[in-house]
Amino acid sequence: MSVQNPTIIYTLTDEAPLLATCSLLPIIKTFTATAGIEVTQSDISVATRILAEFPDYLSEAQRVPDNLAELGHLTHESDTNIIKLPNISASVPQLKAAVSELRAKGFMIPEYPENPQTEAELQLASRYSKILGSAVNPVLREGNSDRRAPPAVKRYAQKNPHSMGKWSPASRTHVSYMRRGDFYSSEQSVVMEQDGAVRMELVTPDGEVQVLKTIPLLAGEIIDSMYMSKQALCAFYAEQLADAKDSGILFSLHVKATMMKVSHPIVFGHAVKVFFKDLFAKYGELFEQLGVNPNNGMSSVLEKIQSLPAEIRVEIEQDIADGYAQQPELAMVDSDKGITNLHAPNDVIVDASMPAMIRNGGKMWGVDGKLKETKAVIPESTFARIYQEMIGFCKTNGAFDPTTMGSVPNVGLMAQKAEEYGSHDKTFEITTPGTARVVDEQGKVLMQHQVETGDIWRTCQTKDAAVRDWVKLAVKRARLSNTPAVFWLDPYRPHEAQLIQKVELYLQDHDLNGVEIHIMSQVRAMRFTLERIIRGMDTISVTGNILRDYLTDLFPIMELGTSAKMLSIVPMMEGGSMFETGAGGSAPKHVQQLVAENHLRWDSLGEFLAMASSLEEVSIKTGNPQAQILATTLDQATGKLLDNRKSPAARVGQLDTRGSHFYLALYWAEALAAQTQDAGLAARFAPLAKALADNEQVIIAELNAVQGQPVDLDGYYCADMDKMTAVMRPSATFNATLAAV
Amino acid sequence: MSVQNPTIIYTLTDEAPLLATCSLLPIIKTFTATAGIEVTQSDISVATRILAEFPDYLSEAQRVPDNLAELGHLTHESDTNIIKLPNISASVPQLKAAVSELRAKGFMIPEYPENPQTEAELQLASRYSKILGSAVNPVLREGNSDRRAPPAVKRYAQKNPHSMGKWSPASRTHVSYMRRGDFYSSEQSVVMEQDGAVRMELVTPDGEVQVLKTIPLLAGEIIDSMYMSKQALCAFYAEQLADAKDSGILFSLHVKATMMKVSHPIVFGHAVKVFFKDLFAKYGELFEQLGVNPNNGMSSVLEKIQSLPAEIRVEIEQDIADGYAQQPELAMVDSDKGITNLHAPNDVIVDASMPAMIRNGGKMWGVDGKLKETKAVIPESTFARIYQEMIGFCKTNGAFDPTTMGSVPNVGLMAQKAEEYGSHDKTFEITTPGTARVVDEQGKVLMQHQVETGDIWRTCQTKDAAVRDWVKLAVKRARLSNTPAVFWLDPYRPHEAQLIQKVELYLQDHDLNGVEIHIMSQVRAMRFTLERIIRGMDTISVTGNILRDYLTDLFPIMELGTSAKMLSIVPMMEGGSMFETGAGGSAPKHVQQLVAENHLRWDSLGEFLAMASSLEEVSIKTGNPQAQILATTLDQATGKLLDNRKSPAARVGQLDTRGSHFYLALYWAEALAAQTQDAGLAARFAPLAKALADNEQVIIAELNAVQGQPVDLDGYYCADMDKMTAVMRPSATFNATLAAV
Known part of the structure; x- marks a missing residue:
């Protein structure tokens, strides 16, 4: 990449975001080309990632490059600029379905081995494990996280508040979490004095030492060891089931099996x-x-x-x-279809399900399709506390008011696979009782636990450089937005006690005059933030990796009704940037609706916001003033689109994703034509603006005319790109007008 | 008073404490006389205070000195040393009963005018108002407050935990308080720049200015103005009644009509x-x-x-x-007798009733005599929040565990009638709509509110010197006990925002090295304290006057099962000291039991603890080493009494107050005989220790023999002192043994 030819990498992913891209990307390319900005694409769909993993099973022609790995390399380049759309975090059933589909299309990759026994099966399982779950983000997120509600989105939500369920002060709803035997209770933490490696070892009662993993570590890196007791977990479940029954409320389990x-x-x-x-x-x-x-x-x-x-x-x-x-009674995922809370591990995802419950006045759906008070069971206590805190707050203060509530941006520690979210490969289900220990190269036992069969033992690591960058980003955001920043760190938890020491140290790198920085335990930080929120004041949450994930759903869902409208930036440690669009998943239900009735209700707001930020970054990095004009006018167009309610509607026959994209193009072109900073750009876009405005009724009619009939995409995980494009660009008039630019 | 002849003033009060004094004081005098310490008595019972107020209605022989006023003067003397026992905070019915009794005994004081209309009636009402409610403490408390659980008491509670009701995380119990229209919502606050006076004025719509009160103020004094809207209050009640009914829980109103x-x-x-x-x-x-x-x-x-x-x-x-x-359904005060929560304003006193409810797992008594979940209605929000916070904490963390929980000493701002507790004479029920304003001598309007008929308007004042002394006491206690001290101050409340400024200023007077001081809003302070409590850590609460009162019931009741066992010291601003014994009221039910069956279950532990502290103070002030020996041995005796379970039992036939006093005398004498610091004292007490030990069975038998029959004290508020003494000292052997010293 050269400075003369700035490039933005736009990711192709899965499901609804991919469909939306078929419509939106041609528009974006039309606009950015005028400023000499190239927008390239990179396919990191689950299907493509499977194919990239198994070239040895494919013909030469069928093989695809490992785009994700390439993007991973690019995250270390200072001028990398990626727009990352939501992708599938594949569960086992999803992975199996994708494999089946690929095989049906002639890609003879191996079947997914569900109960691997042989060496070959185990190897296959290991290769597939790279695709399971949240496999993309850890590769790309070579920086910490900066998420906030864009002002236009916040203003829109205040003017057009989403509905909020009423909270009764007498609500029985609560969160139950383990008081002993969970990871929190057992955690130990040390900081490496120098570069080196540690071994995770299990010592059996007869003295056999099994080395489960060797982990290279850098000086200053935090390494934690912790386990969850199977016995304590099962006893906890039994107690909570009895208590839910006694209390006459729903039982609902909330985990995050996609990520953990x-x-x-x-x-x-x-x-x-x-x-x-x-x-x-x-x-x-x-x-x-x-x-x-x-x-x-x-x-x-x-x-x-x-x-x-x-x-x-x-x-x-x-x-x-x-x-x-x-x-x-169990909380239901889908009471019509009889899908209960215990049907599948990925149906209920804590960071989405808990905010939904809180928005519903602390209720979930019962088997009769009615909203009921609920015991939300989140076994691991570490982060469960924040939900109980918010629930208690809502009982005391009532539901939040989106028209007046303050905002909670997040600065999240995420770089270099920090904390629990980077511990998949260091998590083990114990198969024999013994001593689980972490030993350094000198044979010194750094941490150890007595574990039983079935206990889950893991280590988690957090790089010092990532922490230092995170502290820097927090101070920067606090200063730029003139907002107090609160580090959510619990001094009673060993890992976070280590982090507190590092934060206190690295804060000394910065001029703190005029910035307000606090360090508080999670429950105190939550309370502090909530006390401010109801008074209309903003508070930056500066959190570890999991809380980053949880809070950037929780607060946006209260404030904006969705987390998909957040600006989500990853300022890479090496200088590049990634702009993530939305955090609301890849919306399989939207695909079902499209296939059934050719109506797509994916809201590309996140893409619009990310694109504007991405263009701004191009301008800053390359000194291209037209990029800044494109960014500014795109934000104006987005604001106008919100005000004029041109977001996709839910029902067939109404404006959908495609129509919404048309209005974005219209408003963007109008804003470019109207701006006076660059006469050339204005002149270039004036005809487009006029043509789109003149043809508004024709284009909308053409876009809406196709709705109502089923469509065939020839696949789901690996649908036909031409068919998808044809479906997503049905207006000949719109296509021709764009092509004429 | 001279240094050679140190004197402790022991107050005679009412009901059970007075009865106990009849037995205990002779013992104390016997012991202290050996060290040349005089223990005098001062009668401040409600009956005596009535007589003192109305000399013009009494014969020369019937007149009594105004002991309370005299004690009030003594609080300004540096060598004053007062033991203050609980007294009646008279409600109107109690006052009327006392008047009737006095009149029946020939003291022809005037009847209490319940609906005063004439000038004469209004004057009488004004004179009686000095006796109503909590009239004694404001006169005597010429210092801030230092309350804590004595180590012996805390240890005893840990070894002998009181019962605690189980808390369900699904409990519907909660506190409801006003969100608008209460004192908190309307408060305004200013600090006087110089000495002067302000007028409380009501300006009617036609411009008439009614001066309700003129208040002299000192430079630096805080003056607050606030009102409670009758309309908002009544709307709030209606909402809460409907909500309690909807939620199917008890409705319970909690106020503090005795004090407010x-x-x-x-x-x-x-x-x-x-x-x-x-x-x-x-x-x-x-x-x-x-x-x-x-x-x-x-x-x-x-x-x-x-x-x-x-x-x-x-x-x-x-x-x-x-x-x-x-x-x-209403919460019941006495379901057997059909006494509901709305029967009488003094039946349910918030600082006693809320801790009892929390101890009972968040339940109160229903009409059927069963414990039920409850909506606790505390209209004024200012301090209601702390109970909701503790309730939320108990729902999350379960009931407190007295065997492991930390302790919460209190340093309370109390001197010079600080804050709301000094505002009776500046509180008005508005009789005509208008502007309620506070105006200075130059005619400048400092604060003003629009008020309606029926609104309650008040001002509160807080002297700067009291605040400065309070900050000093907080730092002193934090250092002496090596415990974090938290100022419970809400920056969102105008009065407390002023206090925060003063605290921050006066903290600069002190060396803060090695002491941990925080300033937090009440709910955050509560949470911080509770998070520590369940981890066994102590936290000093440094609070305003009302929270002092509330918290020194709340935490002791959780920790010790009662607030009567707290050490309660008032280090006077002028150097004297007052030692208050217990905060649990004057126990009318105990008197009923004594009269019915000659068994008194008043626990004099508070008197024992106060006496030891008082003797220690004598030693420090006068350099009398024997006073210190008496103090040390008394504390030893108290510890032994607790360990040997020689506190009074509840039922007739068991050891009662009198027997408990015998054991105190025995253990105190034994400790004095055993100490080696002062051979003279040891020699003096050895024979007493032996005589008491030898006669233990005889004395206990004599004390217990009288139980089971009714006794006649010839009165209640003004019982016959000789009869009381005879009843309370029934063991001829014990009396003779003491007299022989």
Whole structure:
């Protein structure tokens, strides 16, 4: 890349964002080309990532480059500028479906080995594990995180508040979390004095030393060791089930199996087994023969028993029904379809489900489709506390008021796979009792725990350079936005106590005059922030990696009704930038709707906002003033689009994603034509603005005319790009007008 | 008083403490006389205070000195040393009963005018107002407050934990408080730049200026003006009644009419009128004719309708029953006797009732005598928040564990009638709409509010010297006990924002090296303290006057099961000291039990602790080493008494107050005999120790033998001192042994 030819890399991902891209990217390219900015694309869809992992199974023609790895390299370049759209964090069922689809299309990649036993299967499983779950972000996020609500979005939400459920001060809803035996309770933490490596070892009672992992570490790096006790976890579930039943409220388990892809399916599986204790006692052996995996939820049971003779299956189904009847009522994922909270580990994702519950006045859906008070069970206590704190606050102060509430931007520690979110490969389900220990190269035992079979043991690492960059970013944001910044760090937790020391040290790097910086435990920080929020004041949350993820859903959902409208920037440690668009997932339901009735309701607001920030970055980096004009006018267009309510509507026949993109193009062209800084640009866009305005009715009619009929994309994970493009660009008039620029 | 002849003033008060004094004081005098310390007594019972107020109605022989005024003067002397026992904070019914009793005994003081109309009645009411409510403490508390759990008491509670109700995380219990229209919401605050006076004026719409009060103020003094809106209060009650009914929980009103003796009866009365809206609509005129005063609660209605013909009375009683049926279930003061929460304003006193509820797992008694979840209604929000905070904490963390929980000593701003507790004479129920304003001598309007008829308007003052002394005491206590001290000050509240400035200024007077001082809003301070408490850590609460009162009940009741066991010291600003014994009231039920069955269960632990501190103070002030020995040995005796469980038991036939005093004398004598610092003292007490030990069985038998029969004290407020003494000293052996010293 050269300064003369600035490039923005636009990612192709999956599902609704990919469909939207088929419509939006041609518009963007038309506009940016006028300023000599190239927008290239990079396909990091789950299907492409699978193909890139298995060239050895593909013909030469079928092979694809490893785009994700390439992007990963580019994150270390100072002029890298990536627009990253939401992608699929594949669960096992999703991965299997993608594999099937690819194989059906002639890509003979191997089947996913669900219960790997042989060496070959284990190797395959290991290769597939790179694609499972949240596999993209850890590669690309070579920087810390800067997320905030753009002013236009905040203003729009204040003028057009989303609905908020009423909170009763007498609500029974609460969060239950473990008081002992969880990761929080067992955590130990040390800081490396010098570069080196540590070994994770399990010492069995007869003295055998199994080395589970060797981890290279840098000087100053924090390494934590912690375990979750299976016994304590199961006892906790039993208590909470009894208590939910006594209290007459729903039971609802909230984990994040997409991200905590090793530990949380296990945590989920134990809930399934405790809930259906009698069922698993009765059929345990049969289930094992059938290959039932409780970590995949009751869906695994229901799927596997299909192969049984009808009379046995019916008996089991009756026993399942009895199991539901004996236990407290479960919160439902989809009461119409009978999908319960324990159906599949990825259905309920804590950072999305808890904000939704809080927005609903602390209620979740019961089996009868009614909203009910709920015991939200979040076994690991570390971050569960923040939800209990917010729930308590809502009981005391009522629901938040989006028209007046303050905003909570986030500066998140994320670079270099920090903390728990980087610990998948250092997480183990213990298979034999013993001493789990972390040993340095000199053989010194740094940390150790007594563990039992079934306990989950992990280590987590956090690089010193990432922490230092994070502190710098926090101070910068506090100063730029003239807003207090609060480090959410719990001195009672060993890892965070280490972080507090580093933060206090690295704060000394900066001029702190005129900036307000606090360090508070998570619950105190939450309270401090909430006390300000209801008084209309903003507070920057400066958090670790998981809280970054949780809070950038939680607060935006209260403030804006969605987390998809946040500006999400990753200022890379090496100088480049990544602009993430939305955090609301890749919307499979939207694809279903498109396929069924050719209406797409994906809101590309996140792309608009990211694009403007990306263009601004180009301008700063390359001194290209036209890039800044494109950025400014794009923000103006976005604001006008919001004010004129030209976002996609939910129902068929109404304006959808495509129509919304048309209005963005119209308003952007108008803003460019109207600006006076660059007469050449204005002259160039005036005809486009006029043509789009003149043809508004024709184009909208053409866009809406196609709605109402099913469409065929020839695939889901690996749909046909030409077909998708044809579906997403149905207005000949619009296409021709753009092409004429 | 001279240094050679140190004197401790022991107050004679009312009810159970006075009865206990009849037994304890002779023991104390016997011991202290050996060190040349004189213990004098000063009668400040409610009856004596009435007599002192009305010499013009009494014969020369009947007149008594104004002991309280004299003690008030002594608080300004540097060598004053007062032991202050709990006394009656007289409600109107109590005052009337005391007057009746005095008149029956020939003291022809005037009747209390309940609805004063004439000039003469108003004057009488004004004279009686000096005796109503908490009238003693404001006179004597010429210093700030230092309260803490003595180590022996804390250790005892940890070894012998009181019962704590279980808290459910799904509990519906909560506190409701006003969000607008209360004192908190309307408060304004200014600091006087120089000595002067301000006028409280009400300006009517036609421009008439009514001067309600002139208040002399000192430079640096804080003066606040605030009002509570009657309309907002009544709307709030209606909402809360509906919400309690919807939620299916008890409704319970919590005020402190004893202390807030002008404002809180009015606040209480509005609750009665809103609860029984239909009743007062139907019978308003009749009730007025009958002299019903809703501010005295439903007891006033029930009393006044007794004069009506039976058929009308029965109809009204039916309407009252209907009223109860329509509204949410009320929390009961005494479900056996049908005494509801709205019966009388002094029955439920917030700082006692809320801790009791929290100890009971967040439940109060329903009409069926069962514990139930409750909406605790505390209209004024200022301090209500702390209870909601603790309730939320208990829902999250469960009940406190007395065996491990930390302790919360208090340093309270109290000197010179600080804050709301000094505002009785500056509180007015507005009789005409207008502008309520505070004007200085130059005519400048310092603060003003628009008020309506029925609003309660008040000003509160806080002397600068008191604040400065309070800050000094806080730093001293933080250093002496090596414990963090937290100023509970809410920056959002104007008065406390002024205090924060003063605290920050006066902290500069002190060396803060090695002491940990925080300033936090009340809810944050509560949370900070509770997070420490459950980890076994102590935290000094440094609070204003009302929170001092509230917290020194709240935390001791959690920690020790009672607030009566706290060491409560008032280090006077002029150098003297007052040692208060217990904060648990004067226990009318204990008197009832004594009269019925000659068993007194008053626990004199507070007196023991106060006496030891008082003796220590004598030693420090006068250099009398024997006083220190008496103090040390008394504390040893108290510890032994606790360990040996020689505190009074509840039931007749068991050890009571008198027996407990015997053991104190025995252990104190033994400790004195055993100490080696002063051979003379040891020799002097050895025979007593031996005699008491030898006669233990005889004395206990004599003390217990009298139990089981009713006794006659010839009065209640003004009982016969000789009869009380005879009842309280029934062991001839014990009396003779003491007399022999």
